[in-house]
Each structure stands twice: as structure tokens, then as C-alpha cells.
Amino acid sequence: MIPEPLPLDEVDLADPGNFTDGITPWRVFHTLRHQDPVHWQPEPAPNAGFWAVTRHEDIARVDRDAETFTSTKFVNLEEVDDDQIKRRASILELDGVRHRALRGLLQRQFGASVIGRYTDFLRGLTATTLDAALAKGSFDFVSEVSADFPINVLARLLDVPDGDTKQLIEWGNRIIGNTDPDYADVLLGSQESEQYRHLPFRSPASLEVFAYGRELARRRRGGTGTDLVSKLVNETARP
Structure with a gap:
């Protein structure tokens, strides 16, 4: 049985409390995939908000198109400045030649x-x-x-x-x-x-x-x- 979708105006990916009951996440992502698959999630200050891509075909496109979509601004929800990016960048936060070289080695x-x-x-x-x-x-x-x-x-x-x-x-x-x-x-x-x-x-x-x-x-x-x-x-x- 598919849970009833959550109304789009009630979706809040930034609230950890929405991921504790085992049901709400299914309702949230059902709504996003069908109504707003590329969803902007605002956050309270000082955070800046984030994009959430929830359909497989869109995720695959983002993953393959480093010219349009970058990982260099970090891939988690943590707010980081340029100094932190420079000091902490790993393979997850690299694009282009360096990323492909490290990824090839790991693969x-x-x-x-x-x-x-x-x-x-x-x-x-x-x-x-x-x-x-x-x-x-x-x-x-x-x-x-x-x-x-x-x-x-x-x-x-x-x-x-x-x-x-x-x-x-x-x-x-x-x-x-x-x-x-x-x-x-x-x-x-x-x-x-x-x-x-x-x-x-x-x-x-x-x-x-x-x-x-x-x-x-x-x-x-x-x-x-x-x-x-x-x-x-x-x-x-x-x-």
C-alpha cells in the first residue's frame, strides 16, 4: 500500500523530524518525484538552502554533466566557505581530470x-x-x-x-x-x-x-x- 502523498507545501527536507517514523519520507519523496522533481528547499538562516533532485533520470543526468553541475561547492548539506572548501576537498568535491584520475583508480x-x-x-x-x-x-x-x-x-x-x-x-x-x-x-x-x-x-x-x-x-x-x-x-x- 502506497502512503498518501504529503502536500507539497508541507514538504521540509531540512527537518530531521520528518525522517523518524518510516512513513513520512515515502510520502515526501512521492510528492517530490511527481510534483516537483527538481525542488528548492529553503533553510533557516544562516543556512542558504539546497536543491533536491529526486528522479533517477535527472540524477543520472546531473551525475554525468560536470560542465553544468559541479561538486566543488561540496555535496553535503553543510554550509562551507571558500577557505573550508580549499582545505577539505576530497574526491567527492572534485570535478574534471583530477576526479576522473582518482575515480579510475578506485573503480x-x-x-x-x-x-x-x-x-x-x-x-x-x-x-x-x-x-x-x-x-x-x-x-x-x-x-x-x-x-x-x-x-x-x-x-x-x-x-x-x-x-x-x-x-x-x-x-x-x-x-x-x-x-x-x-x-x-x-x-x-x-x-x-x-x-x-x-x-x-x-x-x-x-x-x-x-x-x-x-x-x-x-x-x-x-x-x-x-x-x-x-x-x-x-x-x-x-x-
């Missing part, structure tokens, strides 16, 4: 032949994760499945030591949960957060992630590893 690590090598690992991880959760009878799906599973896949791709996966989850919670006092080291919007404005989500936990990543890169540099860190460190350094 080679996700081809059919490479992904095929992970088949047994993914099946085993799925079984282990679900068996452990179901054995508890009653469990929190986020903490037992959805948080743990993708981090273990990422850890395998990066060849992160098994004992570090819980730390990766903790870092992720501290960084993403920048408005939640249960997770954030510094709450977004606080005066203290200004000193971290050049970090992702203004989270000081990002500094710990950067240090961890640099140490991984140092250990893999010059080696013959086939993990993603080794490939990025050694292949991007070649002339």
Missing part, C-alpha cells in the same frame, strides 16, 4: 574480478552478524547489524586489523553525531566548534581518524599490498 578496486574475491567473506560476515543478533532474541538492529556490518566490510577493504573495527565505529558515531551530546565531543553550533571548522562535521574526532589513516599509509608505502590503502598510497604517488 579498478571494485571491478567484478576484485569483488568476486570477497564473496565468501561477505556471505560469512552476513551469517555471523545475523546469527549473533538473532541469538539474543531481542536486539537493536542499528547497533547489532547496520553499524557493525558496513564497518567490517570497510575494514576488510582497507586491511584494517580486526581489533580496530570497534574503534572505527566509535569514531564514526562521534563524527556524524555532532548534534548529539551522547556522541559528540563538541556540539555543532557551539562556540567551541569554531576552532574545528576546517574538520569534517567540525568534529575533533576527525583528527584521530586522520592520524590513524596517516599511520596506515606510512606502513603500506612502498609495499606490495593489494588493499585499498596500499593502492592509493603507492599508485597515486607514481609519475
Whole structure:
């Protein structure tokens, strides 16, 4: 049964409360796709608002047309100035030659032949994760499945030591949960957060992630590893 569409004048993509009940999002996106597929969403000051593209054919066109649509102004909803853009730009915030070069390198690590090598690992991880959760009878799906599973896949791709996966989850919670006092080291919007404005989500936990990543890169540099860190460190350094 398709939920009743939400009236267009009630659509508010900037309100996190509209994404908590499992029904309202379906109503929102049904309305947008049928009535306003390229939708301008205003936001309260000091934010400037954003465009929301909700139909597949339009998303595909935007993705392929870097001459018209740019990623260089950042692709998330965070408001950033030119200084932050210069300091924090990643592959997600690049267009043109540099983006294609990095994307080409990454794509080679996700081809059919490479992904095929992970088949047994993914099946085993799925079984282990679900068996452990179901054995508890009653469990929190986020903490037992959805948080743990993708981090273990990422850890395998990066060849992160098994004992570090819980730390990766903790870092992720501290960084993403920048408005939640249960997770954030510094709450977004606080005066203290200004000193971290050049970090992702203004989270000081990002500094710990950067240090961890640099140490991984140092250990893999010059080696013959086939993990993603080794490939990025050694292949991007070649002339």
C-alpha cells in the first residue's frame, strides 16, 4: 500500500523530524518525484538552502554533466566557505581530470574480478552478524547489524586489523553525531566548534581518524599490498 502523498507545501527536507517514523519520507519523496522533481528547499538562516533532485533520470543526468553541475561547492548539506572548501576537498568535491584520475583508480578496486574475491567473506560476515543478533532474541538492529556490518566490510577493504573495527565505529558515531551530546565531543553550533571548522562535521574526532589513516599509509608505502590503502598510497604517488 502506497502512503498518501504529503502536500507539497508541507514538504521540509531540512527537518530531521520528518525522517523518524518510516512513513513520512515515502510520502515526501512521492510528492517530490511527481510534483516537483527538481525542488528548492529553503533553510533557516544562516543556512542558504539546497536543491533536491529526486528522479533517477535527472540524477543520472546531473551525475554525468560536470560542465553544468559541479561538486566543488561540496555535496553535503553543510554550509562551507571558500577557505573550508580549499582545505577539505576530497574526491567527492572534485570535478574534471583530477576526479576522473582518482575515480579510475578506485573503480579498478571494485571491478567484478576484485569483488568476486570477497564473496565468501561477505556471505560469512552476513551469517555471523545475523546469527549473533538473532541469538539474543531481542536486539537493536542499528547497533547489532547496520553499524557493525558496513564497518567490517570497510575494514576488510582497507586491511584494517580486526581489533580496530570497534574503534572505527566509535569514531564514526562521534563524527556524524555532532548534534548529539551522547556522541559528540563538541556540539555543532557551539562556540567551541569554531576552532574545528576546517574538520569534517567540525568534529575533533576527525583528527584521530586522520592520524590513524596517516599511520596506515606510512606502513603500506612502498609495499606490495593489494588493499585499498596500499593502492592509493603507492599508485597515486607514481609519475
